[in-house]
Amino acid sequence: MDRLQLKQQFIDYFNQYHSKIDWSLFKCEIDLHLLKKGQHLFQQGDDAKRLYFLNSGLVRYCNVSDKGKEYTQSIAKAPRVVGSTRAMTLGTPALFSIEAVTDSIAISFPWDIFYQQMSQDLGFMKAYATFLETIFIQKELKESSIIHLSATQRYLNFCRDFPELPGTMPQQQIASYIGITPIALSRIRARIKESAGSR
């Protein structure tokens, strides 16, 4: 799998959002990231001014609060654009790390150079806007689920949305995605199993 192919996967992915993008503007240099499970694309606090494209694998966005609580904000499956919108656009340090849940492959390029080149193209901007709309809507839904649903229901939804993950991903990380402690998740799983058995 060479760089050209990886780059083409990125282009194919973005074309999905808008078909008329002038990719001849895209000239910036590409970095390659081969991640082993547990390795990071970048860490909370870094200047994460690059745009990453996850060619294969699975990553999670996680951040640690002042009090040391770890929280998995988001889980992203390839193929997908990943990175910190905030860090890229405002130039502030990233508020989360991106960590490989499974071995993963990604490419990246400096956001400001890439954006400068591509923002000349209307097609790209339309695609980018659609991408932003999509991730915004996802965030709204996640917020709503945190507010309105119980931890049990959020776990069941997690199993529905990522059926391949329970078993693969450590339960601590699943718990942190749901917003609870691993102990609470363990209790919830026990209760689910029990009520399934008694039926």
Add this chain to the structure above:
Amino acid sequence: MDRLQLKQQFIDYFNQYHSKIDWSLFKCEIDLHLLKKGQHLFQQGDDAKRLYFLNSGLVRYCNVSDKGKEYTQSIAKAPRVVGSTRAMTLGTPALFSIEAVTDSIAISFPWDIFYQQMSQDLGFMKAYATFLETIFIQKELKESSIIHLSATQRYLNFCRDFPELPGTMPQQQIASYIGITPIALSRIRARIKESAGSR
């Protein structure tokens, strides 16, 4: 205050995100909304395919869950673009209502016509992308505050972010913004007052 002035306020607002927007493309018809406190721009479940611009006043985005829990997702002060990104772009019914917290003035136009006209212009698309980046980042921060902070801390932050609102806005609504019941908020306020008195 006539329509032309209200439209100009919208244009000024958007120019803030990008200065080179070709507003001659903007030809669609404008509706005017004069809202008394408590009235709605649209309601949860409506086809909210319009973009609204809040010229003056204050609104809240609120949604009611299956179980009848009300939650205030967001509070917007004029001048600001408001509306449901999801309902506009996907054409699905709105998941929240927009309600005037104080008497407010807004204008609106059909999103699809507006977008079709304005998306011809690169400057507009850059402004729109920047707008989306901004609201996405705000959502990320709100999610983080829900997960990592206690209700008490979220209340204190609310008072910091909207110093004019405690006293103006009913406490039920403040509670629903923080994600707790009015009873819980009342308890929290009592505890704060008490610990302030004992100091």
Add this chain to the structure above:
DNA sequence: ATAGGGAATTAACCTAAGTTTATTGGTGCA
């Protein structure tokens, strides 16, 4: 083969917030 370390489970206890119900306090309206 075994010792050590992390992951998951379980139990006991604690705390924040929800629920129910009752009381107080304004505000508007007859």
Add this chain to the structure above:
DNA sequence: TGCACCAATAAACTTAGGTTAATTCCCTAT
């Protein structure tokens, strides 16, 4: 003037989830 209604508070009780600590299980490295 007083009634009615809603907002806010308060008290009593329940519950979900956090915290601490002990136990088991499994995997890896020696």
